[in-house]
Amino acid sequence: MxxxxxxxxxxxxxxxxxxxxxxxxxxxxxxxxxxxxxxxxxxxxxxxGGGRRLVQQTARASGGRISQVGGDQTGAASLGRDAAAEVRQRARAYKDGEISQVAGDQAPPAQP
Structure with a gap:
């Protein structure tokens, strides 16, 4: 080449x-x-990020299980940095499908 x-x-x-x-x-x-x-x-x-971030997730389950976690899992918000300002999660389960959704700040608060 x-x-x-x-x-x-x-x-x-x-x-x-x-x-x-x-x-x-x-x-x-x-x-x-x-x-x-x-x-x-x-x-x-x-x-x-311009000060705002968007976390958007979509899931469809048909006979299985899906878990969605959206938001800040890194502790950015507890360190004074911008976390996700908005979390959008959409899910649709068919037949025996199961969907679990968690959104928001998942990190433990900062210790003083």
Missing amino acids: TLAAVAGLGVYFASVGLDNADKLGSVIGALVAVAGLSLTVYGLVAAS
């Missing part, structure tokens, strides 16, 4: 010339840098 890519680049450089290939490479590099910077900023904003 790598050998094919190197061969393809060699053919391309020979056909358009090194000067034109250098110019095109500079333009592509600048576009990739701008896209990377944009994605980095988006990732930082998305990671912060």
Whole structure:
């Protein structure tokens, strides 16, 4: 695979010339840098959660058992960090199906 890519680049450089290939490479590099910077900023904003998080779960059981736990199980709320602001759980059991749902802060409170 790598050998094919190197061969393809060699053919391309020979056909358009090194000067034109250098110019095109500079333009592509600048576009990739701008896209990377944009994605980095988006990732930082998305990671912060904007102060609110939503946990959403859906389950269907038919002849089996499903357990759903939603919310903060890490203790983030007890450490002063934002936990899930909203938990939505939907469930539907058919025939002999059973569903258990628990939502909210599952971590023990912080010790003073």
